Each structure stands twice: as C-alpha cells, then as structure tokens.
Amino acid sequence: MEKKPIKNKITKRTYIQVEGELASPLLAGSGEDDFSDMDILRDYKGTPFLAGTAVAGACRQWLDANGMDKTAIDSLFGARKNEEIKQDSDLFQSRIFISDLQFTDPKTTIRDHVKLTKNKTTDNMGKFDIEVIETGTPFIMRFEYIERDGTGEHHDNTLIQTIISGINHGELTFGGKTNRGYGRLKVKELKEKEFHYTNTKTVEDWLEWSWKDICKEEPSLDKYIKDKKQFHEVEVPLKIKQTLLIRDHKTNEDDYTYLRANNKPVIPGTTWAGAFRHRLQHIACEILGENKEIEKKLEDIFGSKHDKKQTNPSQLTFEESVIEEATPFKITRNAIDRFSGATIDGALFTGEVVCKGKTNLVIRWRKDSCYDPIIKGILYWIIQDLMHGFLAIGGETAVGRGVFELDGSNPIKKWDAYQEDAITWIKDGAEHETGTV
Structure with a gap:
C-alpha cells in the first residue's frame, strides 16, 4: 500500500x-x-x-x-x-x-x-x-x-x-x-x-x-531584545526633605512603622497614583468649579474605580519607588487633653518613620496613546507641585511629612508647552478615544 x-x-x-x-x-x-x-x-x-x-x-x-x-x-x-x-x-x-x-x-x-x-x-x-x-x-x-x-x-x-x-x-x-x-x-x-x-x-x-x-x-x-520601547517614561529624581510615612500592614514592636520591601523603605505605585489623581481633581476644580464631568475626566486618565460596572484601564503606570540612603527614626508621643493640658491615660504611642533619603518616581504611558500631550501637560503641573513641596505624599502630611524636593536635573523642564493641551481638555470636555493600555 x-x-x-x-x-x-x-x-x-x-x-x-x-x-x-x-x-x-x-x-x-x-x-x-x-x-x-x-x-x-x-x-x-x-x-x-x-x-x-x-x-x-x-x-x-x-x-x-x-x-x-x-x-x-x-x-x-x-x-x-x-x-x-x-x-x-x-x-x-x-x-x-x-x-x-x-x-x-x-x-x-x-x-x-x-x-x-x-x-x-x-x-x-x-x-x-x-x-x-x-x-x-x-x-x-x-x-x-x-x-x-x-x-x-x-x-x-x-x-x-x-x-x-x-x-x-x-x-x-x-x-x-x-x-x-x-x-x-x-x-x-x-x-x-x-x-x-x-x-x-x-x-x-x-x-x-x-x-x-x-x-x-x-x-x-x-x-x-529590541531597543525600541512601546512606552514613554519619565523618571524624576527626588529626595525627602524631612520625614516620610507610608504605613505598613502590621508591626510587632511599634504602634506603626513604614512600608518595606527587601528591608528597604518603599513608596508603592498605588500611593503615587492616589496622590496624583487627587491633585488633578483639585486643579480641575479650580478651573471648572464643582462639576460632575471632573470625575469622568479623572477616569479617562487614571482608570475607573472598582465599584463601577463599566471600567476603563489607567493610561498611566506608576512604578514602586525604593528609598535609598534613608534613616529610620522612632517617635514617641502622647495624646494631650485639650481642656486640662495633661496627658490622656493609655494614649502613649510609638511610631517609626523614614528620615531623609533619595528615590526615583517612574511613570510610564503608551507612546500611541491619544492622550499623550494631555498627559504631559498634567504631569508638568503635578510634578512641579511635588518637587516644590506643594504636594505631600503618605501619612501625617499635616505635620510636615511626605515633602519632597528635586535631586538632580528637571526631566519635565520643556513640558510647559503642553499645558495648553491639558487646559483645553479640562475645559472643553472633548471626547477622546481611549488609547490602548
């Protein structure tokens, strides 16, 4: 056969x-x-x-x-x-x-x-x-x-x-x-x-x-390995001006301590994203006043909240930042009775924060995103606030923690030209197709 x-x-x-x-x-x-x-x-x-x-x-x-x-x-x-x-x-x-x-x-x-x-x-x-x-x-x-x-x-x-x-x-x-x-x-x-x-x-x-x-x-x-990358990337060198506190899940010694990864203090991407989203909301409210459209605009850039049925992915990726050359610093405090000025019984607590140190903030977004000029304009505003101490990160910011300053050259120095794109996007409410993420 x-x-x-x-x-x-x-x-x-x-x-x-x-x-x-x-x-x-x-x-x-x-x-x-x-x-x-x-x-x-x-x-x-x-x-x-x-x-x-x-x-x-x-x-x-x-x-x-x-x-x-x-x-x-x-x-x-x-x-x-x-x-x-x-x-x-x-x-x-x-x-x-x-x-x-x-x-x-x-x-x-x-x-x-x-x-x-x-x-x-x-x-x-x-x-x-x-x-x-x-x-x-x-x-x-x-x-x-x-x-x-x-x-x-x-x-x-x-x-x-x-x-x-x-x-x-x-x-x-x-x-x-x-x-x-x-x-x-x-x-x-x-x-x-x-x-x-x-x-x-x-x-x-x-x-x-x-x-x-x-x-x-x-x-x-x-x-x-190909040299060509699909994402834009901005890396901002920062140093902590005083102290920083990103709370950890549990601690056996103190009442609270800072978040670590491989025994080094870190700032998670969720913290960066939350701070940037809140700052953009504040800026948009200054331009438009209280407006229901602001939340939709935030979702276009930062993604939808988890309680929404229809979700959009975030246009931005915030990397976790590792803090180098930092010093742990323990602080013990008492709660004070505002009427008598005496300490409140059982209100003694100890916390550990990060003092000084350097880190890099890394943000990525797709090169083919239709929001590219808008993103650059938005990041120009917020990163400027961050490096000049107007945007604080983490906990206990009311007592001066979480303030940063620039530690090197300014990577967004030439992005001021994109401010007009960001303002137009906020004011006009123009529909943009969601870029690929």
Missing part, C-alpha cells in the same frame, strides 16, 4: 527558558480570603505561582496592543473564542505552550490598601489588604512552540521577540494591579533549544531531551 504523505506535519520545535527575579511585587489572586482580602494562588504544596493561562493571556494581549499581525497571533495562540466559527478550518488550537510562572523560595507579605476621600480620611468600607509575592523573588518562565508546514517561522520569531523584549523593558507585566507598579519582571538569563525535524536522529534526540538539559545551552538573551 502506498504511504500517504503527512499533512501539516511538525517541522520544528523550540524551547525557551527565561530566568530572573521579580522587579516589583506580584499579585496573583486566587479568589480566596484566608490570609487577606485577596490571597495569592498556591499549588497543592502551598507554593505560590502564577497560572500559565494568566501569562499566556497577558502575552497575547500585549501582542494585540502593539499592533502585531492578527493572523500571525491567531496562528500561534489559537483561534479566538469570541469570533464566529464558519468552517472547521477556522477552529484550530494553540501551537505554543506557556508554563506557570514558578518561583524559587518565594516570600509573601500582606499589603494594606485604603480608599481615601477628598479630605484624606478613610472612606466607608474602604480598607482592604492583599497578599503579594515580594520583590526579588527568583522566577522561571518556559515557552514551547512548534512550527508546521505552512506556518511562518519569521512571524513566530517576531512575536516571541516582542514578548521577551516587552518583559525585559518592564513594559509587559503580569498579575493584578500592573498599572500601579505590580508584576514587573527582571530578566537575567535566557536559553533556548531547537529541534529541526529533518531526520530520524533529531526525533530521537528530542525524545531523550528534558527541560533540565537546557542549562547546557549558551545564553541567548541578546537575540530577543
């Missing part, structure tokens, strides 16, 4: 292993609330991980957002479920396997979050906490994809290169709250192994190969 040729046969199989560490905390919500309001996902051994489905979804969305060829994306990741299937050829599975994001000796912590009113008081039911995997945790990410007759190898290589490059630049992030500084990875090493199915020997080599053998391959990270 004549042997029929195999149709659509596999011609090549590629394995890629990416190793590195978390450059910021990672939130991989499980839907459970045993340890916090939002616990991280764990396997049967209790080890935290990020599901491969979440990694694959983020990678595919990243490729779509960057205008990559839709047909090439569908060919690699499989047919889209939301599209109409007209014939059998429209239904095909993914050619890529993406593993769970696995961590080595992961350290977890609880992060406090508080929703504040415009007067900086806690909103009703506005307190919640989340469990995160801490910065510096080593990770391993694995990709495996096959090529068949008729699939474009150069398209696959371009897509994988875009994914790896996005991760390396800190623009492709994973998990929850990525626009608030979570889920950024730092790539340290990449190794790959290819099998070209040209002869029987190659197939035999593949059958005997396993992931542990990839350590024998030469590093090839440079092959996948």
